[in-house]
Amino acid sequence: MLSQIVKLLFVLTSLSPILFVFAACDFDKYNSCVLPIILTVIALALVIACYIVIYNIAPQAAKEPIHIIAITSTDKETLAYMIAYLLPVVSNGTIDLRNNSFVSIIVMVILILCVFHTNTFHFNPLIGLFGYHFYEIKTTAGNTGMLLSNKTHRIQKQTLNVRELWNFVYIDAGDNEYEEVLRYDNWNDKTRIDD
DSSP states (O other), X not given: OOOHHHHHHHHHHHTHHHHHHHHHHHHHHHXXXXXXXXXXXXXXXXXXXXXXXXXXXXXXXXXXXXXXXXXXXXXXXXXXGHHHHHHHHHTTTSSOTTTSHHHHHHHHXXXXXXXXXXXXXXXXXHHHHTTOEEEEEEETTSOEXXXXXXXXXXXXXXXXXXXXXXXXEEEEOOOGGGHHHHOOSSTTOOOOOOO
C-alpha cells in the first residue's frame, strides 16, 4: 500500500483541470498573464505528478491476486463531477482568484478533503487521459473497491493480479500471461501459480 502523502498527491492531480479553468477565466477577465501562467505551471506539474504516481510509484506496491465476483465500469460517473471543473465558469465572477482568493482556496480545500476521504478518484480525467478506466469491483470476501485498469474488463468472475494503492483502491498489475491461469472455474479451488 502506498503512503498517504502519495494519496494526497493523487487527489491534487484530480483537481488540476480546475487550475486550467481558473487560469483561462482569469486571463479572460483581466488580460494579465502572470496569475494564469502560475496556475498553468502548477496544473502541468500536477499532470506530471499523476504520470509519476501511475507509472513509477504504483508499480512499487506489492502485487497480489484479487478474486473478483462482480465488476462494473464507472467511467460514466465522471460527468457527474464536471460541475467541480465548471465551477469557475458558472460562478460568473463570484469565485475570483484575485478578489476572492480566500473563498477560492476554501472551496478547493473542501474538494480535496472530500476526494481524499471518500476515495472518489474516478473523476480524475488525467487517469483517463493516460488510458485507464475505472471499475467498481466486488470481491469474494464481500468487499467493494475500485480498480484502475488500462484494459477493458467484461468477465464478472475472474482473478486479477493487482497492486493495492490504498484501502480498497487497486491498479491492474497487467500480467496478461497469467490471466488465463488465474481465472477460476471453481471458486473453492485455492491453487494458483505464484510469480
